[in-house]
Amino acid sequence: MGARSRELFLLLAVCAVSHSLVANKTQKDSVSPNALVDQYEDYGDDQEVLFNEDRPCPRDCICTLYQGYKIAKCNRLEVNTQKFGDDITDLVVENADPGMSIQLTDNIFKKLGLHKIATVKIVNSTIDFVSPSAFHGLSELYAVNLSNNKLKSLHPETFANNKKLLLLTLANNPLKFPEYGSDKYFLNATTVQELDISYCNMKYITANTFENMPGLMYLNVAGNNLSDMDPDTFKKLLDLEELDLSDNNIKSLPDDIFSENNELATLHIQRNPIESVYGLNISDLLTLNAGQTNIKFVGPSMFNGMKFIANLNLSGNNMEKIHNQAFHKLVELNYLDLSYNNLTFISSILIKENIELDIFKISNNPLLRHLPVEGFNCSAEQFNIYLFDASNCGLEEIYDNSLKTFTALSVINLSGNNIKSLNNKVFSVCPKLVEVNLADNMLTTLDVKVFEKNNELGKLYLQGNPLKVLSAEVFIHTPLLTWLDMSNTELTSLWKTNKNHPETLLSNLTFLNVSQNHITEIKQNQLDTLNRLRSLDISNNPLVCNREFENLMTWLSKRKVSPDANTARIANLATDAKEEDEPYSWEFLTLKTCGKATVHPVEPLPAVSDEEIWERIDEDAEGNFDLKNTLDDGKVADSKADGKPNDGKVDSDNFDDADDADDEADDEDEDDEEEDDDDASEDYDDGDDDVDLKVKLLEKSSSTPKPSTESPDKEIGVKMAINLLENDSTYDLEREVYVGASVEEEHGRYDYLWPILIAILGALLLLIVIAKVVMVVCGRRNKQIRYNSAIIAAMSNAGRTKKDCGLVYQQLSEELTGPATPKLSRYQPLPSVTVASNMSYESSPFHHSNIVPEAV
Known part of the structure; x- marks a missing residue:
């Protein structure tokens, strides 16, 4: 009795434990967010809360893991209602409710559990107050972004204790800075290397503004409406490498303002009313961005103090003249931008000494009519320039030798000019050309040898030219061309081709745009060599719905070529092209052009006589004759009901009449021949999935009489009707060929011999x-009888049971076929492998007990 009581007690205990576990799990799964917040409130500031599945993300936040970093993205920040895991490394607060401003109080990030935070980003919100100790205790903090928060003031010692802080962004805040004549500093942040205080309403920079930020390497003070600076402003920033002074009101810079900044490599002064940079001494300057200033003239000595400039931008300055030796001392120049000015002339020796030049831009100088007739002189005979941009310059002609020193040229842009013709020698000196832009000029045609030496040309832009006609021979010398744009021209046909054009013509072309032209017909054979075509835009052309158009649609659909237009429309000139909600596709274009969505037409089959058909039968009389192949090899045609020759053309009306007559004749015998027809169609489907060929021999008399010497009343004729049927859902082509044959007695006995x-x-x-x-x-029947007799004889022997019948079969097999060959049963189980019961998981050689997760 005692043993049973103990067993009952243990059973009750197990049930109780199981019930409690289920209840705890259910309570855990159904806990509310408010309850989780209450749980967080129980943790003290010194307690460590891990971010894992058991510690959910705080309210109004989304916690994610990106490349090993734990990121919390929130739309509000409150101490009393939020508690973060101790392993959160990045905090992002964006677009917080303007009605609920953020206050960064004392030690706010430590109170939120963000002890190990590395980056803080609070942007596009409203920060009313920042305590001097708000960021204290964050020993791992290296980046802070507080831009666009309407922040008005910041205590100078706010980041004094953050010794790992490197990046500080305070842009777009109405901050207060030290006033003119003050000896105060802006911030005490000795470790900060990048500071962005652009668009912060800074009026003046004193000598002490950045006194306690000696480690600055990047400083952005753009957009502050600065008009003046102390000459000693940057002298304490010995590590300064990049300075952005753009979008201010600076009219001049003191000559020695950068005398101590030996590391300064990039200077941005664009969009300032600066009239000259003459006298500036920046020995190691590599990039000078002086675009959209008031520099009207560039003299020969303007850049004497900046001899190692590699990138020079002087665009948008309304310059009218440049001295022909202005850049001769810039021997390291790689990039020169003179675009958007009023230059009327460019000297042939302007860049003579700049043999390292890679990119040369003179675009958008509308008064520039000509390039140097004999090209740009080079002290090393040839330049390394690979990009030359002379677009929108009013150029009227490109001389044969204008590019003769640009042998390394890869990209040239001559769009937006008034060029009327191009000699075939213009680009012959540039064999490495990959991209040529001739858009929006006055070209009416192109010489067939204009690209004869440009075998590497990959992209060609011809849109916006009044091209009347274009020969396909232009592209014979450009086998690598992949992009061709001929839109918005005056072409009436795609291009003119001859029968001898190579099979590789435009074989690598993937994009072709001929939209907004006057093309009425595009033949399929014009695109046969375009094996890699993927996008074709033929929108806004007065295309005519005919057989060529339908063949083109079929070709494009089978090749899976994209229309490459989202809103383009194709319609006949007689119809009004309205905006449609239907997707732009070849079916849609066919519907707009032809009034029906037919994209799989079939070419008409040429005519063939009955004598030729019988000759083919005679040739294959040995047993290889295939009537389906004979009728489907492109040489079976339609003979009209009136007996007139078809001439290889398809008459849809005659097809319809023939279909109706055949349907009426076949209705009577439909039930009798249904099974035979099904069998025939299955056989043909095995050969070709797209073509359904049904051949019926109909005994009908031909409507065309044939003269005969025996009896003029007797007639012979062969009537063939080819019906083209279209599947409405898939537009797959189906061919149904009905052959009716009636052979009269006048063939003679020898006609039937074969x-x-x-x-x-x-x-x-x-x-x-x-x-x-x-x-x-x-x-087989004799063998079965022998087996049965043997079984009966074996069962009749004394002492033999039914289970021994297998021996009888074995004996018979050995007698008939020889000794039996032992075989391994395919269903016999493989020997099982057992594991000792005393071997545990811990003792397994594959147990990695020493592997621990990588520390974050």
């Missing part, structure tokens, strides 16, 4: 096959 012989030979072959089958069946 068919009779074929029939006799077929009958003999069939008899031989049947005899062979009968012999095989009889042989």
Whole structure:
């Protein structure tokens, strides 16, 4: 009794424990967010809360893991209602509710549990107050972004204790800075290397503004409406490498303002009313961005103090003249931008000494009419320039030798000029050209040899030219061309081709745009060599719905070529092209052009006489004759009901009449021939999935009489009707060929000789096959009788049971076929492998007990 009581007690205890576990799990799964917040409030500031599955993300936040970093993205920040995991490394607060401003109080980030925070980003919100100790205790903090928060003031010692802080962004805040004549500093942040205080309403920079930020390497003070600076402003920033003074009101810079900044490599002064940079001494300056200033003239000595400039931008300055030796001392120049000025002339020796120049831009100088006739002189004979931009310059002509020193040129942009013709020698000196832009000029045609030496050309832009006609021979010398834009021209046809054009013509072209032209017809054979075409834009052309158009649609659909236009429309000129909600596709274009969405037309089959058909039958009389291939090899045609020749053309009306007549004649015999038709169609489907060929021999008299010497009343004719059927859902092509044949007695007995012989030979072959089958069946029947007799004899022996019948089969097999060969049963189980019961998981050689997760 005692043992049973103990067992009952243990059973009750197990049930109680199981019930409690289930209840705890249910309570855990159904806990509310407010309850989780209450749980967080129980943790003290010194307690460590890990970010894992058991510690959910705080309210109004989304916690994610990106490349090993734990990021919390929130739309509000409150101490009393939020508690973060101790392993959160990045905090992002964006677009917080303007009605609920953020206050960064004392030690706010430590109170939120963000002890190990590395980056803080609070942007596009409202910060009313920042305590001097708000960021204290964050020993791992290296980046802070408080831009666009309407922040008005910041205590100078706010980041004094953050010794790892490197990046500080305070842009777009109405901050207060030390006033003119003050000896105060802006911030005490000795470790900060990058500071962005652009668009912060800074009026003046004193000598002490950045006194306690000696480690600055990047300083952005753009957009502050600065008009003046102390000459000693940057002298304490010995590590300064990049300075952005753009979008201010600076009219001049003191000559020695950067005398101590030996590391300064990049200077941005664009969009300032600066008239000259003459006298500035920046020995190691590499990049000078002086665009959109008031520099009207560039003299020969303007850059004497900046001899190692590699990138020079003087665009948008309304310059009218440049001295022909202005850049001769800039021997390291790689990039020169003179665009958006009023230059009327460019000297041939302007860049003579800049042999390292890679990019040269003179675009958008509308008064520039010509390039140097003999090209740009080079002290090293040839330049390394790979990009030359002379677009929108009013150029009227490109001389034969204007580019003769640009042999390394890869990209040239001559768009937006008034060029009327191009000699075939213009680009012959640039064999490495990859991209040529001739858009929006006055070209009416192109010489067939204009790109004869440009075998590497990949992109060609010709849109916006009044091209009347274009020969395909232009592209014979550009086998690598992949992009061709001829939109918005005056072409009436795609291009003119001859029968001798190579099969590789435009074989690598993937994009072709001929939209907004006057093209009425595009033939499929014009695109046959475009094997890699993926995008074709033929929108806004007065295309005519005819056989060529339907063939083109079929070709494009089978090649899976994209229309490459989202809102373009194709319609006849007689119809009004309205905005449609239907997707732009070849089916849609066919519907707009032809009034029906047919994209799989079939070429009409050429005519063939009945004598030719019988000759083909005679040629294959040995047994290889295939009526389906004979009728489907492109040489079977339609003979009209009136007996007139078809001339290889398809008459849809005659097709419809023939279909109706055949349907009425076949309705009577439909039930009798249904099974035969199904079998025939299955056989043909095996050969070709896209073509359904049905052949019916109809005994009808031809409507065309044939003269005969025996009897003029007797007639012979062969009527063939080819019906083209379209599947409405898939637009797949189906061919149905109905062949009606009526042969009268006037053929004579010899006309039937070959068919009779074929029939006799077929009958003999069939008899031989049947005899062979009968012999095989009889042989198997004799073997079965022998097996049955042996079984009966074996069962009749004394002492033999039914389970021993297998021995009888074995004996018979050995007698008939020889000794039995032992075989391994395919269903016999493999020997099982057992594991000792005393081997535990811990003792397994594959147990990695020493592997621990990588520390974050």
